Amino acid sequence: MQGLKRLLMDAGGIAILTWHTLVAFLRPPIELSPLLYQLDYSGIRSWSITALTAVFTGMVLALQFATGLESYGGSMYTGKLVALGIVRELGPTLTALLVGGRVGSGFAAELGSMVVNEQVDAIRALGADPVKKLVAPRVLACVIALPLLTMLADGVGLFGGLLITMREVGVTPKFFFTQVTDTLGVVDLVHGLGKSVFFGYFVGIIGCFVGLNTTGGTEGVGQSTTKAVVNISITVLVSNYLLTTIFVAFYG
């Protein structure tokens, strides 16, 4: 009961923070340099872990499908399954989990320390809005960066899949490429990238919300960091199922 109450209160708090973030960002002056800084920090600097994860995910998918389908004589379909698996599911989801762990925890720790050192109060006392200064650029950067990182993950993941499919099934790159383009439609890309926009929002807003609600000194900062990663991961995984359900209902 207590847990449910806290969950609902957090959800309400996040909804309010989301509204404040939108209003704060659109209220002039629109400040681009903190957004660019965050895009660099959250987006560009996440490319390597994204690519590394994606290439191995593509490789392991190809290996599983190639060997698993062999007994049914279906190894030739490996490319199709890898393409669908990466672009619709694993690309967006794994990227969100990784970036959530890397960036969301960073937001929680940074904002949490600023809260316990009274820096957030100081921003207000100096006549500025902490949501505009701290939350808006971070959330927006995540919403922009995650779809881009997901595209990267899709590309690199397919490349990993290609390498293993060539080795295990013996297809040519051209054959694999044709399979991928035949299988994937615009709908699949929109499906995957659409989800990643939501995931970006979750990573940013939960990281910031948890950070801003830090209490209890340095110990609290540690707890906030952990809480941010756990909450982001759960939200990404649960919302992934819900978003997929909705998407499938509309587009199949």
Added chain:
Amino acid sequence: MVEPTDDTTASGVAPPREPLIRFAGVQKRFGEKVIYEDATLDIYPGETITILGGSGTGKSVLIKMLIGLLRADAGSIQAFGKEVTRLGEPGLLEVRTRIAMLFQSGALFDSLTVEQNIKYPLREHRWGTDKEMAARVAEVLEMVGMAGSQKLKPAQLSGGMRKRVGLARAIAIQPEVILYDEPTTGLDPINVRRINGLILSLQAKLGVTSIVVTHDMDSCFTVSDRIAMLHERRIAFVGTADETQQCDIPYVREFVRGGKGTLDQDL
């Protein structure tokens, strides 16, 4: 104006003039913990008043409520004739341009240099061109004895220096009231004296009204025109330094005589 909670205002320090800031019947609680049941205090233009109280009695809460960083649960807080408790963020913004606060740790932004820290409020309030802002930064740093430290990062500064830069940042936009949250806590005696000197000199040079929250008795008697004492969730006593020393309310006497030794539980 007559102080509602004591009968010792006939000292001449607070002649019959309009208070600049009024707390009346302020209540505040955090969850189950009641911080204020009925805080009532008038503060007059140009005076330096110290709010004394043991650790954890919510001294900082009072000044944070004044600039809307925390909200009072009930009661009235007026500043410059405006009811702060009813102001939204835009209204509070104006109050915050007139009332600056020095935070306990200085609360400098770690990622910014000293100069950028002080420019922060100047930018927010559209002080002027970059050149004018740079000149203002140099001017306030000079005032707090930190001239030439523009390019340093907060991590390169000692605790006392951080407080002085925090003070420079607070006075940059020429506030009429300065709130000091535990300005001398955690400092060595030389820095304590330096901060006390700054409080006095800013008051003399700028004619500001100062509200100092502390449990440091030495600092309190050095800088204050009047002293207010917090006890049992209300302002239990208000008076001049002399009146405070001669006061026969047991709690006040204990606090004054015990000084730092017995009641200061902070590290």
